[in-house]
Amino acid sequence: MSELRLLGPAEIRDLAELTGVTPTKKLGQNFVIDANTVRRIVRVAEVEAGDTVVEIGPGLGSLTLGLLEAGAAVIAVEIDGRLAEQLPVTVAQLAADATRRLTVIHQDALTVTSLPADPARLxxxxxxxxxxxxxxxFLEHFPSLRSGVVMVQAEVGHRIAAGPGSKVYGAPSVKAAWYGTWRVAGTVSRQIFWPVPNVDSVLVGFERHERAGDESLRKRTFALVDAAFQQRRKTLRQSLSSVFGDPASAEAALEAAGIASSLRGEQLRLDDFVRLASGS
Structure with missing residues (x-):
């Protein structure tokens, strides 16, 4: 696809002033002002012409334009009404031919359970x-998602992609693993954001895989994961007693699943939690 005119620092500030938007910590708003970073994200995500991509929190449209430049159809979910209203206008001005490939949904992403098309990438x-x-x-509600790349706070990104035994391995790591394989796909400079955040960011990529097990098993597994990591220092015999009723019942369930009750949650793989949930 031919290159579009992407947003830079001056355009971002002009759009923010035009819409009356002052970036807020409450909404986690840090706008990307570097076109090279936008194209890097699109490249790492392996977005191709014809893909249907869902973008959460498009903001002023930096990444949206990069996705449209690659030839994707973009479903953008934006909670801020001013930004949701402005985004189609910005695209019409900078990429008129791509407007038909953009759908903007003004809604809190956590309440979205259906989309006008089935996205293949996030x-x-x-x-x-x-x-x-x-x-x-989104991974729970949209099984059509096969892969994706998200930019998140570095601490969060490393936690999502962590494996058992890591100091940052926790409930998000295990839950993410239910849906697929994860990797840290690169670091991002603070300077590519406006305003400049006081934390580092990373790109996290995922590839979805099919998991044997229904929604009931997923919920039981996630309940065990939450309990196991709620009190990290406690052994599974103690931490899972809230799920099984008492420590003795938790120990019996762990023994039946072939898991030592003296272990802690951080030592278990997703498959261990699934095996335990399958017997509960």
Whole structure:
């Protein structure tokens, strides 16, 4: 596809002034002002012409334009009404031929359970304050998503992609693993944002895989994961007693699943939690 005119620092500030938007921590708004970073995200996500991509929190449209430049159809979910209203206008001005490939949904991403088309990829600069809940929500409700790349706070990104035994391995790591394989796909400079955040960011990529098990098993598994990591220092015998009723019942269930009750949650793989949930 031919290159479009992407947004730079001056355009971002002009659009913010035009819409009356002052970036807020409450909504996790840090707008991308670097076209090279936008194209890098699109490239890492392997977005191709004809793909249907869902973007969460498009903001002023930096990444949206990059996705449209690649030839994708974009479904953009935006909670801020001013930004949702302005985005089609911005695209019409800078990429008139691409307007038919943009759909804007003005809604809180955590309440979205249906979309006008089935997206194959999720590509987004996720708001820092809700990145994990939003990511898991979309993976749960949209099985058509096969892959994606999200930009998140570095600490969060490393936690999502972490494996068992890592210091940052936790409930988000296990829940993300239910849906697919994850990797940290690169670091991002703070300077490509406006305003400049006080934290580092990373790109996290995923490839979805099919998992044996229905929604009931997923819920039981996630309940065990939440309990196991709610009190990280406690052994599974203690931490899972809230799920099984008491420590003795938790120990019996763990023994039946072939898991030592003296272990802690951070030592278990997703398959261990699934095996335990299958017997409960």
């Amino acid at each position: 590509v987004a600069n996720l708001p820092y304050n809700v990145s994990v809940p939003v990511l898991l929500h």
